Amino acid sequence: MRAIYATDLSAASEAAIKNETSLESLQQIGVESIHLVTVVPSNVYAGVPAMNLEERRQQALDRYQSAMESAGFDVETHVVRGTPHRRINGIAEAVRADLSIVGSRGKSPLENRVIGSTARNLARTTVVPLLVTRIERETDEPAIRREHLFRRILFATDFSENSERAFDAFSSLRHAADGATLVHVESPKDVEATEGAEPTERLSELAEQLEEWDIDTRIDVRRGDPADEILAAAAETDPTTILLGSRGRSRLRRLLLGSVSESVVTRADENVYLVPPPRTA
Incomplete structure (x- = not known):
């Protein structure tokens, strides 16, 4: 697998990139090569006195590259200018990435500002599966939660x-x-939710497959607001990552991120693995 790892070169981002346990987790799922990307925003000018931004960012990426290569990855670095999420998506397409990774400090003291703008925009527009890793806030030595x-x-x-x-x-x-919880929420607004086989039966079929892979699995059928119930299930089971699709039943192609997915990405304390639909020609 080939991954894009986006970084803003902050202390929080560095802590995530150099975390040996998280790097080992990426290797376990098959990530072999990583493209480290940092984006200089278009509104930051190269002529700022005493600041060669591209050179300084490249030096920082070189340090990260050394750490990742020592962990066993093949690494390439990219310092680019533009709108961060657009450039990251562009590189992901150009190198045929299988996964994009971005860190988020999670909930902010400011109400309704719970995820960084780059992470939010990537969640809405990503062309490949996206892993949003949660990083501690308000600490001198941040780490992945x-x-x-x-x-x-x-x-x-x-x-x-x-x-x-x-x-x-x-x-x-x-x-x-090691373990998984499979959750389906029956929403009163979604009349299609109960068509066909019962949700418990359908989840049980999925659970059987995971059990064959020696993953201890439980199922959970709920009723109510989907995002609220997914987050409630997460609070009860303490997962390390929430996995979901970025679009569900909506047929509106212009709806880049379903309301449920957006709410989970922005409100969850856990890492979130978001899978988008296949990109159309």
Whole structure:
């Protein structure tokens, strides 16, 4: 697997990149090469006195590269200018990445500002699966909150086609997973939710597959607001990562991120692994 690792070169980002446990987790799921990317925003000018931003950022990436190469990865670095999420997505497409990774400090003291703008925009527009890692806030020595990235996975499904694609991620994640909770929320607003086989039966079929991979699995069928119930299930089971598709039953192509996915990404304390639909021509 080939991954894009986006960094703003902050202390929090450095802590995530150099965390041996999280790097080992990436290796367990098959990541072999990493493209380290940092973006100089378009509104930051190169002529700022005493600041050669590209050179300084390249020096920082070189340090990160050494740490990752020592951990066993093949690493390339990219210092680019532009709008961060657009450039990161562009590089992901250019190198045919299998995964993009971005850190987020999670909930901010400012109400409704719970995820960095780059992470939010990537969640809405990513062209490949996206891993949002949660990093501690308001500390001099920040660290990843759940460094065993994929040890316990909460998989949320609405049984849509893209939820099936998200479940397929277990084919690689299983190599780092010990346990999983499969959650379906019956929403009063979604009349299609109970069509076909009963949710418990459908979750049980998925659980059987994971059990064959020696992943200790439980199922959980809830009713209520999907985002609220997914987050409540996470609070009860303490997963390291929440796995879900970025779009569910909506047929609106312009809806880049379903309201449920957006709410989970922005409100969760856990890492979030977001799987988008296949990119159309």
